[in-house]
Amino acid sequence: LQALILLNDELFTEASRKLALRMRLEGGESTEERIQFAFRLLTGRRAEKVELDILAGMLAEQRELFVKDPKAAAAYASAGKSKSASANADTIELAALAVVANAIMNFDEAIMKR
Numbered sequence: 107l108q109a110l111i112l113l114n115d116e117l118f119t120e121a122s123r124k125l126a127l128r129m130r131l132e133g134g135e136s137t138e139e140r141i142q143f144a145f146r147l148l149t150g151r152r153a154e155k156v157e158l159d160i161l162a163g164m165l166a167e168q169r170e171l172f173v174k175d176p177k178a179a180a181a182y183a184s185a186g187k188s189k190s191a192s193a194n195a196d197t198i199e200l201a202a203l204a205v206v207a208n209a210i211m212n213f214d215e216a217i218m219k220r
Contacts, residue, residue: 119204120186122211126203137162144207149215161206168202 125144133143141161145153153161172179179201210216 117186118208118211119182120188122204122208123183123185123200124188125207125211126183126200129203129207130200137165140203141165141206141210144210148210149213151215161209164209165202165206168205169198172198172201 125147128147129140129144133140138158141158142152145151145157145161172182176198179198182201182204183197185204
């Protein structure tokens with residue numbers, strides 16, 4: 107039940123969108139920098155190469171899927187009750203980053219503190 111809530115609950119979807127916005131604004135220019143930024147925020151460490159490769163592959167895959175379905179990208183990028191991204195934000199990129207942010211939020215290290 108916890109996994110379903112972390113993946114699908116509106117609160118977590120909105121939180122992933124907000125983190126995606128931070129990834130774009132504060133995370134750097136490259137895919138690697140943005141993923142490392144979010145990973146470090148949520149886990150307290152840098153992603154290992156294998157983790158980074160998987161997450162970068164996920165981001166590329168999500169971009170492709172959202173390019174094919176811009177309505178799904180718009181829906182995902184505006185999830186939650188807070189105001190959505192600014193009109194000039196790239197909705198496809200924001201939605202793809204939000205999916206990756208959500209995946210990082212589901213890492214054990216992001217959920218459980220030792």
